[in-house]
Amino acid sequence: MSNGLAIAAMTAVFKNLLEDGLVQNAALSSMGNILVTTLPPDRISIGVDDQPQLNLFLYQVSQNRNADMGERDRYQPAYHQASTEESAILPLALNLHYVLTAYGNKDFQTEMLLGYVMQLMHQTPVLSNAAIRAALNHVATINRSGLLAQAIESTSVEALTEQLDQVKIVPNLFDTEQMSRLWSLLQGSYRPSIAYEVSMVFIGSQISSLASGSSKGALNQPQIEKIVASPTNSQIVAGSSLIVYGKNLSADITLLRLNAAENLLEPQIVEDNRILFKLPQNLHAGVQKVQVVHQQLYKYQNYKDLEVVSNEQTFILHPTINDSAVIALQD
Template structure:
């Protein structure tokens, strides 16, 4: 194919073709000049009969644009060449000494006859126009075809040239291929197709489809250690785990939480599963892999010898588990401060709000340092200023990234507020 000289090569080849062929057809045009100027300056320094060849537009060739690049082997990828259609305007002029419109008409007729009979530019013509251009080596020949233009189209063109309209003929020259400068990507040979060279594996049957993760008593969120019901279709506990991915985006230099996979058990209803986010008091691993807030949950089924199958993702809210210190209920004077612990730990950059009844309070979060003793099991500490509320018991909730702690106990005959999450204002 060719370099960026390709357009100039085609223009020069067309000019040479007209310059050498048209005078041979008509002796009256023996003094013919062929220029490649804009129409407004086509006659400057030219007094005899002339033809002006003007490139007035280009268009991308849709057919070649969607073709694989030439000389690309199967399995390789490369950028296709720039494929262009060139639009030319051929305008004829007579002699200036007398009224020579007839001469211009003869010149135009001869030019159109040449382009009609010579509809393909040969490799020799392209090479002779400009050496070392490589246009002659492209796989597609350069063809010349008439380009119909209405009188309105011609009027708009000549108005843009800001000169008087002359009778002209338009042609499309196609296709000109310009090599891409992006390197091709030649992949190494394939040594095996999957494990044991067993090729592509196809898994038949529908994947699990999750509908929701339902916390106990259909609450808005669940705390760690509580069973959560997984609802959906095509659910099975065999070879399946529930993958929890935190939506928390940490501040540097903190790292995002890695996804956590928890094995479910069969539910009480057909087609249901039960999953329990690990209790921090039982599973020390959970301290570094959970934070309060929102998660996405998906079912991952790994059947031995087959690819893993991933379900859709649904939302899950993990509530912070909080306790006011030093005792329950904590007694605080008006305008004082109170402290609560939160597990799992709160991440840097999480949005934290303390609510006393329904009144927000300013809060400060403190986390242990990685080198502190007992770091792996030490919760976050949240200190807040008690708002101006009437004396008496007030329920405290901690809201982390929009997920509230659960201040209710369900151990009695009727639900009751948890004394460990209440302050007694005196």
């Protein structure tokens, strides 16, 4: 499932990362409670008696076109098939741009906050799937009456975790002119800040089925039970059509691997309990091995690591005797 909560969820995950890091840092304990907010800078005012504060503000969202085009090309057969479905739209890959600002009312508070936060982010350049899930679970339970917690409850933590998958957080070190321009746009009183870029977050539509089954958010282990020729009374030779019977055979992308080859075959028909595909013409006679390979169309990072494969099933490929060979034997 893909929905519009991904941006808000990512901001919440980022904020939670900062809060946890500050709490665990003993060197900052002398500052007392440090407030972490996600407000526009022009909404923040800090006085003499106010507590130190970090503010994380999303100031820009940009499209990651390299990811969009790369994945569209990679999954071209499935994308072409999906494009014929009215509601099947590839997710939009986004980069999120944040400015992180430190506010203090005593000497060195601002510098200490920025220094320890930059150290924390340098040590956490990638947020894993497990870290994102834990942060979203925390957000969903810490304040159940909160706006985001209620929105998460309407979908699921697992669905949002899948959209965010694994994200990278990298510093974007602006020079004086770039930072000045940014703060002019923000119309707030300047404070020492650092910009961060988060990539990638995905937003898309509800995905309709690509074949006869529905689109799956998670990959189930496919299992092959038997392989027969189509029609069933014929011998299996190069170029034959085969039917694979089994369980959990349908996924976002279902492909077939012959004899552990790197290149995968695209089936003609995919159902949850059977797959119809055609053998290549250049196979040599003998024992052949088949595996069903599942990939996810809407996972964009480390896609090879997301493959799930079935057990191997074997069949015998009979030789093809052509007319010229028969004539030569007769001579």
